[in-house]
Amino acid sequence: MLHKVSLGVRDISKYRLLLAGELIDELERLAAELKGVRICHINSTPFGGGVAELLSSYIPLVRDLGLDIDWQVIYGDRRFFSITKSIHNALQGGDGRFIRGEETQRGYKSQSLLNAQEMDRNYDVFIVNDPQPAALPHFSDEAQAKWIWRCHVDSSEPNEEAWQFLRPYIEEFDAAVFTMSKFVPPDLMGPRIATMPPAIDPFSSKNMPLPRTLCRELLQNLGLDPKRPLIIQVSRFDQWKDPFGVIRVHRMVRQEVPGLQLALVGSLAGDDPESMDMYAAIHREVDKDKDIYVFSNLTGVGNMEVNVFQTACDVAIQKSIREGFGLVVSEALWKQTAMVAGNAGGIPLQMSGKLSQYLISSEEECAEKVLYLLQHPDIAAELGQEGKEHIRQNFLMPRLIKDELSLIKSLLQD
Amino acid sequence: MLHKVSLGVRDISKYRLLLAGELIDELERLAAELKGVRICHINSTPFGGGVAELLSSYIPLVRDLGLDIDWQVIYGDRRFFSITKSIHNALQGGDGRFIRGEETQRGYKSQSLLNAQEMDRNYDVFIVNDPQPAALPHFSDEAQAKWIWRCHVDSSEPNEEAWQFLRPYIEEFDAAVFTMSKFVPPDLMGPRIATMPPAIDPFSSKNMPLPRTLCRELLQNLGLDPKRPLIIQVSRFDQWKDPFGVIRVHRMVRQEVPGLQLALVGSLAGDDPESMDMYAAIHREVDKDKDIYVFSNLTGVGNMEVNVFQTACDVAIQKSIREGFGLVVSEALWKQTAMVAGNAGGIPLQMSGKLSQYLISSEEECAEKVLYLLQHPDIAAELGQEGKEHIRQNFLMPRLIKDELSLIKSLLQD
Numbered sequence A, B: 001m002l003h004k005v006s007l008g009v010r011d012i013s014k015y016r017l018l019l020a021g022e023l024i025d026e027l028e029r030l031a032a033e034l035k036g037v038r039i040c041h042i043n044s045t046p047f048g049g050g051v052a053e054l055l056s057s058y059i060p061l062v063r064d065l066g067l068d069i070d071w072q073v074i075y076g077d078r079r080f081f082s083i084t085k086s087i088h089n090a091l092q093g094g095d096g097r098f099i100r101g102e103e104t105q106r107g108y109k110s111q112s113l114l115n116a117q118e119m120d121r122n123y124d125v126f127i128v129n130d131p132q133p134a135a136l137p138h139f140s141d142e143a144q145a146k147w148i149w150r151c152h153v154d155s156s157e158p159n160e161e162a163w164q165f166l167r168p169y170i171e172e173f174d175a176a177v178f179t180m181s182k183f184v185p186p187d188l189m190g191p192r193i194a195t196m197p198p199a200i201d202p203f204s205s206k207n208m209p210l211p212r213t214l215c216r217e218l219l220q221n222l223g224l225d226p227k228r229p230l231i232i233q234v235s236r237f238d239q240w241k242d243p244f245g246v247i248r249v250h251r252m253v254r255q256e257v258p259g260l261q262l263a264l265v266g267s268l269a270g271d272d273p274e275s276m277d278m279y280a281a282i283h284r285e286v287d288k289d290k291d292i293y294v295f296s297n298l299t300g301v302g303n304m305e306v307n308v309f310q311t312a313c314d315v316a317i318q319k320s321i322r323e324g325f326g327l328v329v330s331e332a333l334w335k336q337t338a339m340v341a342g343n344a345g346g347i348p349l350q351m352s353g354k355l356s357q358y359l360i361s362s363e364e365e366c367a368e369k370v371l372y373l374l375q376h377p378d379i380a381a382e383l384g385q386e387g388k389e390h391i392r393q394n395f396l397m398p399r400l401i402k403d404e405l406s407l408i409k410s411l412l413q414d
Helices: A012-017 A021-033 A050-064 A078-091 A102-118 A160-170 A212-221 A243-254 A273-286 A303-312 A328-334 A353-358 A363-375 A377-394 A397-413 B012-017 B021-033 B050-064 B078-091 B102-118 B160-170 B212-221 B243-254 B273-286 B303-312 B328-334 B353-358 B363-375 B377-394 B397-413
Strands: A038-043 A068-073 A125-129 A146-150 A175-178 A192-195 A230-234 A261-266 A292-296 A315-318 A338-342 B038-043 B068-073 B125-129 B146-150 B175-178 B192-195 B230-234 B261-266 B292-296 B315-318 B338-342
Touching: A012 A021, A012 A050, A012 A397, A021 A397, A038 A050, A050 A068, A050 A397, A078 A102, A078 A160, A125 A397, A146 A397, A175 A397, A192 A397, A212 A303, A230 A243, A230 A303, A230 A328, A243 A261, A243 A273, A243 A363, A261 A303, A273 A292, A303 A328, A303 B303, A315 A328, A315 A363, A328 A338, A328 A377, A338 A353, A338 A363, A338 A377, A353 A363, A353 A377, A363 A377, B012 B021, B012 B050, B012 B397, B021 B397, B038 B050, B050 B068, B050 B397, B078 B102, B078 B160, B125 B397, B146 B397, B175 B397, B192 B397, B212 B303, B230 B243, B230 B303, B230 B328, B243 B261, B243 B273, B243 B363, B261 B303, B273 B292, B303 B328, B315 B328, B315 B363, B328 B338, B328 B377, B338 B353, B338 B363, B338 B377, B353 B363, B353 B377, B363 B377
Parallel strands: A038 A068, A038 A125, A125 A146, A146 A175, A175 A192, A230 A261, A230 A315, A261 A292, A315 A338, B038 B068, B038 B125, B125 B146, B146 B175, B175 B192, B230 B261, B230 B315, B261 B292, B315 B338
Antiparallel strands: none
């Protein structure tokens, strides 16, 4: 049997305090119509990474709506996950990273067959996340159920060879869901296509409201001066997030705002030599600079500290050059923090209206916007408010639940 | 040049709120006597691990006392750190882990020579942490300075071959400092021997006071029920911390305390396959059990969340079978939390007086003590108070500063 992740139930009615009651009413109506339908999410890991984080918030809320929803995790050995990781990277257009060869592909197929045999099939709808379990419908003889593939990466320009290997499996699904319509590979034929951006959990430790005094104290205890202005970037230590660009932006702005502090906050995996090297290089660069701070999970900085930084800073930067969806933008805006961010991936979706004036494409532009916001705190506050409202309406969990349940309903009506 | 870690200054006078003013006065007197003495700590990493955490808290406080103290980090490639890691493990008595062979030992020596050439020597006292930089005095021609070796591991029963390789280098130091006297290898001759237990930083995000309401909310947001009793263990996922024993203890106690929750909270490195395997095995074991929760840095749980768990739980367990010092015991006691812990390593030092009745050597004993404390919250509260007082007097940073400055003073008087 595949492993089922045990999760409790979380009170969806808490969202009535945040959202118009109509949305929750609508969710309850949808759930009533789907009463008795058994739904199962499938992915490759119960912990670590954005998908597991999302499912951990999402499933307990759907259960509270009275629906029967579970989460199964596929098995795989090192070889299997090497090939799925290479498919994953190749889907995002990574060059030359797709593991070629009949033998590795046989490994993917045989492990998928095993997983198909081991899975609990007593469900009416399967939602299969990302490429790792994507061959399950092919190897399962479960023809009664509806199968949905949920792609969480930017697959708009996939490595051709990897995509042609994966595509026949995807085309066996009843529906394929992408984060944004521009992420849909152009030659995908067969499944119904839907788009659903991800969402944040406003009650998680990363997003829950924290007292201002606590935030100030934490900054002080981490060595920062809560009385001086602070800009931050929260991101993986990765070239596409351009941390060195952020450091240069800080140095430009500091000429006009003496004492300006910068905190780079992120997480990294010890088994990822690229990000470890970059982390060490950043440390070497900024350890000489007493206004720049670097924090990571390696020094015990977790979700609550990220929350503190996003809540307490004056301006948040997300200087991405390439981006998937960039949900960290929603996290910062949810705290009414003004944001200056790269015009990449899903970031523009999250910065509509006046916020879109703070989408940037160069270091100079970034520095200019950050400086302007630091010098005009009233405008920064307005933007923060507008941002929070935009996230409230579009990027909280209930909207994602509505999207997914609506798709399930329409598939079952076919 | 070796890399110097940049750290600010932190206000030592904050400790006057926590400690008898006499200790801070004494520190100030000691610092005045050492005025002008240039001190430098040396270790192998600016971030990650207990030594870096300690130095990050320690050095800014010593600076605030008016002393000239820096921190240099040695260089090394993968080969160098493989051999130092093997020495490190072998010092703790790990079997067959010491990398033998002339060639690897040459690698250690040649890198140590390089580091000795690259280090900034303009200091009067060097404090060299752990085995990685231990050959520096041998390869440095700095004869004027005083050299202190600071050993942070339990080296009481070292692997003989590794220790005989390391011993000549250690014997060139002026002093060798161990965490406890029983950690001193019996045949170490030459340097003055001192013992100094480590200490916690009560102002760090892991130990700062957090509002009760925030703690309750976080537990709820993580899926726990703040109204039901909670026991925890905070530790690495490692056989010597016996997490499966803790799970069995929970199941025994739960028979008497229905609804009792257990949270296992820890951090692990993605590049450590042993701990990753254990983490996955624990997940498989407890995911079926709706009263047991597992949290780690892989799911964004950091120092503040650890603080919340230690503050909000009813009883903390540290069921170590083997232990170095086990500073996590001090962390939990500092939050006035009653503690049941294995009689191993430095744990008994931290649990003196009445607390020592809660040192345990078996699962049955552990379950019995935990049950007793859950059923006698008044006694748990008393123990928590006594524990906090014991930590306040013995295991906060200023005591460690006093120990180290006193040793430096006496070495300089020689």
